[in-house]
Amino acid sequence: FNIWVNVVDKEGSKVSAKVEIGNGYTIALKSDGTVWSWGKNNYGQLGIGTTISYNEPVQVDIEEEIMDISVGENHTLLLGKNGKVYSFGYNANGQLGTGNVSTYKAPVDINLSGIVKVVAVGNTSYAIDGEGHAYAWGEGYTKQPSKLNIDANIIDIGRNYYLAEDGIVRKISNNHELLLSVNEYDPSGPAAIEEE
Numbered sequence: 108f109n110i111w112v113n114v115v116d117k118e119g120s121k122v123s124a125k126v127e128i129g130n131g132y133t134i135a136l137k138s139d140g141t142v143w144s145w146g147k148n149n150y151g152q153l154g155i156g157t158t159i160s161y162n163e164p165v166q167v168d169i170e171e172e173i174m175d176i177s178v179g180e181n182h183t184l185l186l187g188k189n190g191k192v193y194s195f196g197y198n199a200n201g202q203l204g205t206g207n208v209s210t211y212k213a214p215v216d217i218n219l220s221g222i223v224k225v226v227a228v229g230n231t232s233y234a235i236d237g238e239g240h241a242y243a244w245g246e247g248y249t250k251q252p253s254k255l256n257i258d259a260n261i262i263d264i265g266r267n268y269y270l271a272e273d274g275i276v277r278k279i280s281n282n283h284e285l286l287l288s289v290n291e292y293d294p295s296g297p298a299a300i301e302e303e
Contacts, residue, residue, distance in 0.1 A: 127178035129196075134183050135164065140172035142185060151212025152181045152196035158212065169193060169214045179227035179245075184234075185214060192219040192234055192252075200230040201250025208250065219252050228266045235261050239272060243279075257282060 120138035127134050132146030132153060143164040144153040151158055154167040167185075171193075175186040182196035182203055193214040194203040201208060204217035219234055219242065226233040230246040239260030242252040257279070260272035268276050268285060276285040 121172060122174050125176055127176055127183075129178040129183070130180045134167075134176050134178050136173055136176045140174070140188070142167040142169060142173050142176060144183075150181050150197035150210050152183065154183060154195040154212070154214055156213040167195075167214065175225060177225045177227040177232075179232065180229050182227060182230070182232070184225040184227045184232055186222060186225045190221045190223065190237070192217050192222050192225055194232070197230075200246040201248070202227070202230045202232050202245030204232060204244045204250070204252050206251040217252065224263070226264055231266065233264045235264060241269060255279065 121140045122136060122138060124138045125136040129152060132144060132148065135143045137143065143166050144155065145161045145164045146153070148158050148160040153161065153165065155165050169185065171187040171189065173185045174188050177184045179202060182194060182198065185193040187193060194217055195211045195214045196203065198205065198208050198210050203211055203215065205211065205215060221236045222234045223237050224235040231243065231248065232245045234242045234252060239262065241255045241257060241261045241264050243255055244250060244252045257269065261269050262272055263270040267279055269279055270276050277283060278285065
């Protein structure tokens with residue numbers, strides 16, 4: 108099973124602060140669980156209900172406390188405290204997970220629950236639930252979240268690869284292991300120091 112830890116920087120913080128940059132715009136998660144955005148807003152990617160661009164941070168109106176954010180090219184995913192996923196912005200590839208290609212200028216609930224991690228990459232979106240199952244939608248996938256056919260407890264995911272609980276990185280497309288260079292030094296063993 109997964110254990111998710113939220114590290115906060117000061118007393119009274121609810122979540123870890125985070126800043127992510129998209130294609131000409133920025134989304135920030137404050138330690139109080141509020142979301143702020145600024146920059147280019149051609150497709151509603153600021154999540155404020157309009158296409159007006161802002162040079163200073165504007166708060167994204169969402170009722171729920173947000174625990175995490177992830178920004179793709181022109182869309183954003185928000186992870187609510189209750190495990191729900193919200194999205195907004197450009198949607199030509201179905202990356203918002205709404206089942207259509209309509210652009211949304213404000214956060215929309217995409218009908219996923221029990222989620223512990225969201226990842227937006229380019230025009231694709233991913234979510235991982237508390238049981239280690241991954242869902243994908245957008246470019247290369249359907250227009251709504253579909254569970255990936257992976258028989259592993261997933262703890263992180265990217266465009267082409269995922270990290271399983273066993274510590275092995277595999278390709279999403281065929282589950283083949285990615286061979287990584289491993290440092291074979293054992294820090295708990297005796298020091299290999301030779302005296303001259």
